[in-house]
Amino acid sequence: MGGGPEGGDTAPSRAVIAYALRRLIGFAVTLLVAALVIFVLLDLLPGDPAQFILGINATPASVAQLRLQMGLDAPAYQRFLGWLGGMLQGDFGMSYTQRAPVAQLIWDRLGVTLPLAVFAMVISMVVGLPLGLLAARRRGKAIDTTIMVLAQTGVAIPNFWFGMLLVLVFAVGLRWLPPGGFTPWIEDSGLALRGLLLPSLALALPQASILARVMRTALVDVAGQDFIRTARAKGLTMDEALWRHGVRNALLPVLTILGLQFAYLVAGTIVVENVFYLPGLGKLIYTAILERDLILVRGATIILILAVTSTMLLTDIAYALVDPRLREGAQR
Amino acid sequence: MSLLEVKDLVVRFGDAVAVDGISLTLQPGERLGIIGESGSGKTLTALAITDLLPEGASRSGTILLDGAPMPTSERAMARLRGQRIGMVFQEPMTALNPLMRINDQIAEAIELNSQHVSAQLDTPQLLTEVGLEQKHGDRYAHQLSGGQRQRAMIAMALASQPDLLIADEPTSALDLITQRLVLALIADICARRRMALLFISHDLKAVAQVCTRVAVMHSGRIVETGSVEQVLRAPQQDYTRRLVSASRFAPAATELRPLGETLLQVKGVTRDYHRRNALFWPIAPLRPVNDVSLSIASGEVVALVGPSGCGKTTLAKVIVGLDSASAGSIAFAGQSYRGRDLPKALRRDISLVFQDPFSSFDPRMSIGASLSEPLHLEPALDRALTPARLAEAVSAVGLDPAMLDRYPHEFSGGQRQRLAIARALVTRPRLLVLDEPVSALDVSVRGEVLELLARLQAQFGLTYLIISHDLDMVAAMADRVLVMEAGRIVEQGRPGEIFAHPLHRLTQELVAARLPELDAPSDPDATPAG
Structure with a gap:
């Protein structure tokens, strides 16, 4: 305290832009470091990638041919820069096993995985946040206990098992929704949506449970703060004060969790896509790892990292939009 | 008819009685100060009157506003509170919503009570009334100084044109100059609007400055009440006498100390x-x-x-x-x-004694362990001598060495500050x-701690x-x-x-x-x- 009151003419939009700019630089640096780590792990560590891809039984001649094809003779820094430069132009290399451009393969699968992750995120927010709010406002009552027990269970249930349960009930039993597989969006978007519904639910369950718990804790914490008392002194009831002043303050910790959750969601798609036979990015990576397609693994990994870091960036910016204090002393 | 009448108010936390049957009345436009030390129940009294008691507290007794009992429904009570009673709290930083501009927070108070008053006030008017500039309304709480925040709080409390202002230690988080200005502002506004004031403070001088009548609280009861003149200049009760004499500092010795x-x-x-600025450029x-x-x-x-x-x-x-x-x-x-x-x-x-004895001790370490930590600065010291050194320091500040096994929460504020001084003395420092x-201590123990400091200075030839x-x-x-x-x-x-x-x-x-x-x-x- 003490410092800063002479903050002067604060144009919040300008402050937000400056803050976003700082985060953007951090974002670019993160991506670069991630690319370097992936490159070192997959290309430079002991062991010949070509030998690895072809397996132990490959002839020396075919290994040599693949090395030439992959450009493995060039010095490491040239290969790294070449890979980076290619990616910037949208060229992620050719998949060795699928005989197709990696970019094309990933792009096709993103049409499944991205909606899946976003749906799961939306469901978890729509279900988790109101439940957390309700539990906090009825703290200590039966409804609070019920919600918290459900949330505890939701965190503990593995999503592949919950996915199979959903299939048993809604696909096999009630026959409301398809048990798995995916109809491309252009063919029948309604059917595509129905195909993603159960997997999204399976993915969303633990996230919704976590969000409900975080929201409850945050709101209970905020309810004890002085400014809620001030709001009540102004003439608001406890519920009104929480709604007008509490929720926005409670959203700050929730935002942090949301950013982290997206990473778990993306990782979760690998399992869930396999349970529901969805042709998504997760399934692509899973197959690529099994088939030792290093180029494909490399490209898909960097796309996953891009997705996760972009979410983090968006969370950070959302943070600054909600909290004016962050826009200034954001150096730390 | 009295504006506010409180009869036999009791506030309990479970079995513990925090406010023990107090009664008081407040006439329209009257300014009453409630004086008491921390834990005397003065803040709980104010919160009980406005039905803002913390969870776990229960109250009984009668509270009448204009002769009518307070409504029992939460909503009706909230609206009544908003319209008739304005409140200003101690720490304006946490009492303001950090995510909302000052203007919006004031506007909310106006909007909530718009049906109540005939002549509507608007935000610019209120800002001017409390001595803020219009640009301050566009800011967030963290962009204002302590005094400006407290002025914003007062503006919010005035929005509904209340008949009663309750101010709970409104200036104790502010520095000397700001405190004086805010006290003047409160007195000024009460006089101008003929608004009654319930002013809660441990600072007798501040109460004398703004109030006409005063009630002295001690462990949940009112021990003495009367006009400011009577109570503070000619106190009848022992407790009040002690408070009054403690708020005066004995003048320093006139002769120069040999240096x-x-x-x-x-x-x-x-x-x-x-x-650095946004682009990491040094500024x-x-x-x-x-x-x-x-x-x-x-x-x-x-x-x-x-x-x-x-x-x-x-x-x-x-x-x-x-x-x-x-x-x-x-x-x-x-x-x-x-x-x-x-x-x-x-x-x-060189030793340092901090302001707040409540946060300067590790709550999970015994006093003895905390006090012996600085001794690692003397590697040559024989470990067997540590207890003797601790006992020496604790006795020097007037406490019993048997207390060394206890934990910080078992001590009062004054005792903790003595222990903090003992911790500073344990290495036998020169400065x-x-x-x-x-400043974090109650008035009645301030004098003791200062006396102790003066005695130690003379005894050990310390430099402060x-x-x-x-x-x-x-x-x-x-x-x-x-x-x-x-x-x-x-x-x-x-x-x-x-x-x-x-x-x-x-x-x-x-x-x-x-x-x-x-x-x-x-x-x-x-x-x-x-």
């Missing part, structure tokens, strides 16, 4: 905090301490005074080796250092740096550097005063002279902001000079 050689010399110390540094030079003789008591944010704590941190100077140097007993490089052998000679040593914004305390303790503003020392001299004939503008302001002594003649209806 030794120069112990501490600060030579041109500057502290810069480097800052002008923040300079809390700017080319400060001073020297303290062995056995001398020097006070450093100044408003909050003037750099006094930063300077102290550099001197004790918790921070480093960007330029300049310090010499202690002839050895030169810049701050963090303070040699270990010298560290034991003690005391950062606001009594006292950091404070309390001029009365400084006048009672110090041989010499340094006045600091914006990182520089602007005036210095003996307290008697400097406070009687201040030369620098800041010193003049500080002296003018001092609240009058209780026995000084004053007219409570007059607006205090700002």
